[in-house]
Amino acid sequence: DIQMTQSPPSLSASVGDRLTITCRASQSISIYLNWYQQKPGKAPKLLIYGASSLQSGVPSRFSGSGSGTDFTLTISSLQPEDFATYYCQQSYITPRTFGQGTKVEIK
Amino acid sequence: QVQLQESGPGLVRPSEILSLTCTVSGGSISSYYWSWIRQPPGKGLEWIGYIYNSGSTNYNPSLKSRVTILIDMSKNQFSLKLSSVTAADTAVYYCARRKACSGGKCFDPFDYWGQGTLVTVSS
Numbered sequence: 001d002i003q004m005t006q007s008p009p010s011l012s013a014s015v016g017d018r019l020t021i022t023c024r025a026s027q028s029i030s031i032y033l034n035w036y037q038q039k040p041g042k043a044p045k046l047l048i049y050g051a052s053s054l055q056s057g058v059p060s061r062f063s064g065s066g067s068g069t070d071f072t073l074t075i076s077s078l079q080p081e082d083f084a085t086y087y088c089q090q091s092y093i094t095p096r097t098f099g100q101g102t103k104v105e106i107k
Numbered sequence: 108q109v110q111l112q113e114s115g116p117g118l119v120r121p122s123e124i125l126s127l128t129c130t131v132s133g134g135s136i137s138s139y140y141w142s143w144i145r146q147p148p149g150k151g152l153e154w155i156g157y158i159y160n161s162g163s164t165n166y167n168p169s170l171k172s173r174v175t176i177l178i179d180m181s182k183n184q185f186s187l188k189l190s191s192v193t194a195a196d197t198a199v200y201y202c203a204r205r206k207a208c209s210g211g212k213c214f215d216p217f218d219y220w221g222q223g224t225l226v227t228v229s230s
Binding site for chain 1 (some may be wrong): 142151152153155157165167168169200202206212214215216217220221222223
């Protein structure tokens with residue numbers, strides 16, 4: 001299985017901050033990397049697919065980059081509704097695997 | 108707007124079979140891949156497997172010996188059966204749709220999810 005490692009596991013930030021979360025795959029996955037946002041008690045929501053394509057309806061402050069083994073999710077200006085847990089997921093091969101999550105909390 | 112809804116027992120006894128159904132509304136179940144994903148309380152996400160409208164399946168090897176996913180096109184539903192459950196199978200179970208290919212490219216993210224249903228394994 002491909003292991004997905006996110007960093008940091010958690011962080012504290014303020015509204016308006018620029019935020020970057022990283023995800024590293026245990027082997028190359030080209031650009032088959034997706035990002036999700038999950039709020040407590042809710043299902044994950046797709047933000048970014050194919051490493052950098054913005055899902056329809058997702059605000060443009062979210063962006064993704066990377067290829068191979070190293071990827072980043074960036075939030076350009078953190079909004080109150082962005083406090084949540086973020087997961088990366090590889091769709092290069094099965095079994096599909098997720099990172100352990102990055103919890104973004106209010107400073 | 109496509110909607111997915113999980114249904115099934117919230118409590119299952121150890122060693123028995125966990126059975127869940129996902130009902131898809133607002134769109135056809137055909138021409139898409141459909142997955143089950145689970146999340147133990149306070150933990151991360153684990154992909155269980157997927158099914159296509161032809162009935163072809165792909166399961167996570169870690170669960171393969173215990174998992175069956177079926178599809179019922181006439182009811183716009185697909186289902187999950189997990190046998191010989193233990194407390195380690197306690198989780199919120201989600202059904203999800205794999206996003207269709209776009210521009211000839213298939214990145215296979217999960218674009219629609221059910222709200223999730225908590226299944227507790229306990230005697």
